[in-house]
Amino acid sequence: xxxxxxxxxxxxxxTLVSTCLLRVLGDRNSVLIDTDVEEPNAGVVxxxxxxxxxxxxxxxxxxDLKSCNLCGExxxxxxxxxxxxxxxxxxxxxxxxxxxxxxxYLCPLRAIKEVEHPIGVIEEAQLPSYxxxxxxxxxxxxxxxxxxxxxxxxxxxxxxxxxxDCPPGTTCAMIESISDSDYxxxxxxxxPFGLHDLExxxxxxxxxxxxxxxxxxxxxxxxxELAALSDKTGFPILGRIPxxxxxxxxxxxxxxxLEAMPSLRGILTDIFSQIKGVLS
Amino acid sequence: xxxxxAICSTDSSxxxxxxxxxxxxxxxxxxxAEAKQYEALSNTGPDAxxxxxxxxxxxxxxxxxxxxxxxxxxPKAFEALQAAGLKIFAIGDAKTVEEALQSYEAGKLQELxxxxx
Numbered sequence: 422x423x424x425x426x427x428x429x430x431x432x433x434x435x436t437l438v439s440t441c442l443l444r445v446l447g448d449r450n451s452v453l454i455d456t457d458v459e460e461p462n463a464g465v466v467x468x469x470x471x472x473x474x475x476x477x478x479x480x481x482x483x484x485d486l487k488s489c490n491l492c493g494e495x496x497x498x499x500x501x502x503x504x505x506x507x508x509x510x511x512x513x514x515x516x517x518x519x520x521x522x523x524x525x526y527l528c529p530l531r532a533i534k535e536v537e538h539p540i541g542v543i544e545e546a547q548l549p550s551y552x553x554x555x556x557x558x559x560x561x562x563x564x565x566x567x568x569x570x571x572x573x574x575x576x577x578x579x580x581x582x583x584x585x586d587c588p589p590g591t592t593c594a595m596i597e598s599i600s601d602s603d604y605x606x607x608x609x610x611x612x613p614f615g616l617h618d619l620e621x622x623x624x625x626x627x628x629x630x631x632x633x634x635x636x637x638x639x640x641x642x643x644x645x646e647l648a649a650l651s652d653k654t655g656f657p658i659l660g661r662i663p664x665x666x667x668x669x670x671x672x673x674x675x676x677x678x679l680e681a682m683p684s685l686r687g688i689l690t691d692i693f694s695q696i697k698g699v700l701s
Numbered sequence: 702x703x704x705x706x707a708i709c710s711t712d713s714s715x716x717x718x719x720x721x722x723x724x725x726x727x728x729x730x731x732x733x734a735e736a737k738q739y740e741a742l743s744n745t746g747p748d749a750x751x752x753x754x755x756x757x758x759x760x761x762x763x764x765x766x767x768x769x770x771x772x773x774x775x776p777k778a779f780e781a782l783q784a785a786g787l788k789i790f791a792i793g794d795a796k797t798v799e800e801a802l803q804s805y806e807a808g809k810l811q812e813l814x815x816x817x818x
Contacts, residue, residue, distance in 0.1 A: 496759050502752025505759050505781045512784055514777055517752045 423583040424696060425602040425631070429618025431589035433608045434638035434662065438689070439586040440466050441678055443551050445689045451552035451582040456570045456598040458541060458557035463586050468675055469554055471544030477557075478537035479520045479568045484511045488532035495524035495533060516564045541569045543576060553577065567597040574598075591621045599626065604696050605633040606659070611645050619647070623654050632699055634659040636692060660692040703768035703788070706732045706805065707761050708798045713741035715799045719792050721772035723818070724754030730798045731766060739798075754778025758785065770801050770810065773818035780816075789813040 426439040436455075440463055443453045455463040464470070482495070482504065493506040503517035504524060515538050525533040541559040548554055557573035559566050566588070574585070574597075587598040599605050605626045609619045619635070626633045633656050637647055640661040644651075651658050662668075662685065671681030679686050709726035710717045720726035729742040742764060746753035754774070758781040761769065769782065772792045782789055790810040795801035804810050 493759075493763075499752075502749065502754075502756035502759065505755050505762075505785075507762065507781075507785045510784070512755075512781055514752070514755055514781075517755065517777070519751075 422581065422604075422697075422700065423585065423602045425585040425587055425599040425605045426608060427587040427595060427599055427605055427622055427626075428589055428608045429591060429620075429622035430609070430612075430614050433589075433610045433615060434636075435589070435608050436463050436466055436586050437638070437672060437678060438606065438608050438636060438662075439463065439584050441685060442689050442693065443548070443584055444677070444679060445686050446582065446693065447551045448582055449550060449552060450580055451584065452577045452580045453548075453552060453554050453584050453586060454573060454576075455554070455556040455586045456573060456594070457586060457588040458559040458566045458569050458573070458594070459588065461556045461558055464544070464546060464554060464556050466672070466675070467546075467548060467554060469546040469548060471546055471556070473545040475543045475545075476539055477541050477543060477569050477572045478539045479565075480522065480535035481515045481518045481520065481538040482513055482524050482533045483536045484513065485532045485534065486510060488530050490530060490532075492529065495528055498523050498527050516562075519565070520568065540565070543569075543573050545576075552582075553580075566594045570594060570597045574601075589618075591618070591625045595622075596625060596629070599631060600629060602631055603700055605631045606636060606692070606696070607633055607656070608636045608638055609647060610639045611637060611641065611643070611647060616646050616650065620650065623650075623656055627654075634692075634695065634699075636660045636662065638662045639664040657695075659695050660688045662688060702734065704734050705764065705766045706734065706768045706770065706802065707742070707764075707766040708732070708801050709769075709771040709792070710741075710798045713743070715739045715802075716797055718797055719770075719772070719795060719801050721792065723769070723771040723774045724749075724757045724778050726757075726771070729757075729761065729764075729766075731764060732802055752777075755781050758782055758787075761787070770805055771813075774813060774816055775818045776816040778816070779813075 455461040496504040505512040544556040546554045707729040710728045710730045725746040
């Protein structure tokens, strides 16, 4: 089972929910995958350092100027304008390249070969009694995260329970993170921003045909407009995490949120059984 | 002396208002100093998801442009323009394509020495 924990708006509590869910379930064979590769923080929250690091690269073109006659075919083909053919050389902009390989495949003189361009690392940490943490960490300055997210998700593919701590937003990074998931748990908050971005996220998971449900974090007694959205879209509210300055304080100090708010355990157990119910 | 000067423009005519953006301007109006005439090059940049700047540089090279008048140029486009040996001048106060060209010819425009977008 793969559960993606996403949100739309940032800072609603994806990492809180995913790390606590992992702790509550306490399954040694489970995997938490942090795909917020631009700023992964599940490891910070769980206070775990990487025990194993694997480098990840993607392919970019390299021009052999001895064979190249500057015909310009590669720049013509490239959908992302990653190549600029000048009078005496070819410029390659790796950050624009999407590694499709078309330039290399279609070069009439076979003057382009694909070489590895490092984009980031996958860090692995064994967690005490509740599984493994996999963290994708993008190199600073690297613009495209989906190839690293894909590589990070390809690890430990056979684990029975995989929880994905997704990046915020509804861009390619979020789509890559939630794709192939059995369920998408959307963490939101009762604010206009939370509502607005949640609507976008719901559209995304509908397009990908992934079943989903909502968790309202920092709940203050009323569902407000989130109830109307849930009714309208048919995505159920699976749980509510009450607003608690004590929880926030403990979380920021690296303490176990389940101790700061013991009721959180029951809330998450209930959410998980509802998800299992939908998927069975 | 440059033979072909491209000015970033919002439309296809010499009287069109200038466009401050380089990669995503709507048109390049190109002044051919030898033929003493303008031609308009529609820019695909506004619709490009990525690489509007580098794509615009390639299009200008195909049209043998050797000088660009623009307001804001990003780092990748600037690198490509420099590598290709094209000079880049800032539009300054000019409002239309014609005004920008006249200001350049009068020596009133500043050359850009680094990306500014």
